[in-house]
Amino acid sequence: MSTLTPATGQGHSTRYENILLAVLCTSFGMVFWNRLALNYALPFVVADLRLNNAEAGLLVSALALSWAISGYVIGGLADRTGRRRALLVGLTLVFTFAGLASGLASSFGALMGMRLLMGAAQGPILPIAQAMMASESTPARRGLNMGLLQNLGSGLLAYIVAPVGVVAMAVAWGWRNALMASALPGLVLAAMIVLLVRRDPPQAAARAGLAPALRYIGERNIQLCLAATVLMVMWLMVQMTFLPGYMMSQLGFSPGEMxxxxxxxxxxxxxxGIALPALSDRFGRRRVIITGAVLAAVSPLCAALPGQTFTTLALSGLIMGAGAGCLPLVMAIVPSETAPPAAAAAAMGLIMGFGELAGGFVAPVAVGLVADRLGPQAPFVMAGIAALLGAGLAYWLRDATTVRIHQPAA
Known part of the structure; x- marks a missing residue:
């Protein structure tokens, strides 16, 4: 019987690297499925609980708030204790419970409480998972692995399968059963982590706590990644928030076309989201981020132009993946190569949390206020500007070839 040897221990196992990638990729895909399940079922929830628009908006944004705070706090705890695997199991069980309880909620207050709990449990999962993946990846595959982890599972499960699946379950069984059914796979995921992910090596706990993320906030790359994450999350969330309504009310698209x-x-x-991190392994992080962020500006800026048709909007939308590919690079890959392993989860949690708070929670509200004054095209102009500013910040990044890459200890 062969023994899987960790990259952080006595040697590297490509087999274990692939197993870990598959488990963590699936786990984060289900994290986002559960996060967005309420969004997809929201019309049914609003009708049943008789919510107003403000309450519906709070149910969506409250999760982003608790997600942002806990990502850094619990990510730091994972670094200090070295118990990343145990925390992943516990957090998976908590967000599963929150999803199940959401289906039992009989009031706005109860559902809000479960959304806050779900966000608090889900926020640290990506930084912890990315820290584990960075540690176990061979240097030539680090960008590819971390891009796959962040985008493959969430893209397939949360953005392609979940909209159809959740709505179909809500129509057939009701929104409560749809939310509960969405949560149940979390029990399987927790078992997969226990069975397939190795225990953290004992030396991780001894090293943890020596390098909290805030000690590295003065690093140029950390500061630039934090600011670029805010801008690129704003770029994404502004389009997700305002584009559906804009296409139907301003461009006259049908719901099916939208x-x-x-x-x-x-x-x-x-x-x-997969291709750009993989290309960065070959061409460098900085160059790929700059190119991707510039291309990312095309989609929202084209949407703001007059005379858009279904075809022209679809063509510009096909370039949107360039921005999606920048997100794992500035959120996780570059920070993991700048901060040491003992501070990696906290550093990524800080960057992701601040990006979620400022770019995902505050920016859509602020942009909406601007749109009320300047017109419905304003959000897309601002999203395009945000992407271009992100490209400008990336120009000052020091690439992995000029900063210390924290290789697994021999």
Whole structure:
């Protein structure tokens, strides 16, 4: 019987690297499925609980708030204790419970409480998972692995399968059963982590706590990645928030045409989210981020132009994957190559959390206020500008060839 040897221990096992990637990729895909399940079932929830628009918006944004805070706090705890595997299991069980309980909620307050709990449990999962993946990846595959982890499972499960699956379950069984059915796979995921992911090596706990993320906030790459993450999350969330309504109310698209446009963007994001990190392994992180962010500006800026048709909007939407590919690079890959392993989860949690808070929670509200004054095209102009600013920040990044890459200890 062969023994899988960790990259952080006595040697590297490509077999274990692939197993870990498959488990973590599936886990994060289901994290996003559960996060977005309420979004897809929201019309049914609003009608049943008689919610107003403000309450519906709070149910969506509250999760982003608790996600942002816990990503850094619990990511730091994972670094200090070295118990990343145990925390992943516990957090998976908590967000599964929150999903099941959401289906039992009989009031806005109860559902809000479960959304806050779900966000608190889900926020640390990606930084912890990316820290584990960075540690176990061979250097030539680090970008590819981390891009796959962040985009493959979430793209296939949360953005392609979940909209159809959740709505179909909500129509057939009711929104409560749809949310509960969406949560149940979390029990299987927790068992997969226990059975297939190795225990953290004992020396990780001894090293943990020596390099908290805040000690590395002065690093140029960490600062630039934090700012670029805010801008690129804003780029994404502004389009996700305002584009569906804009296509139907301003461009006259039918619901089916609008859904097809979003699906095209989802497929583009899935491809770009994998391809750009993989290309960065060959051509360098900095060069790929700059190119991707510039291309990312095309989609929203084209949407703001007058005279858009279904075809022209679809063509510009196919470029959206360039921005999706930038996100894992600035959120996880470059930070993991800048901070040491003992601070990697906290550093990524800080960057992802601040990006979620400022780019995903505050920016859509602020952009909406601007749109009320300047017109419905304003959000897309601002999203395009955000992507171009992200490209400008990336120019000052020091690439992995000029900063210390933290290789697994021999």
């Amino acid at each position: 859904a097809l446009q979003l699906s095209l963007r989802g497929m583009s994001g899935l491809i770009g």
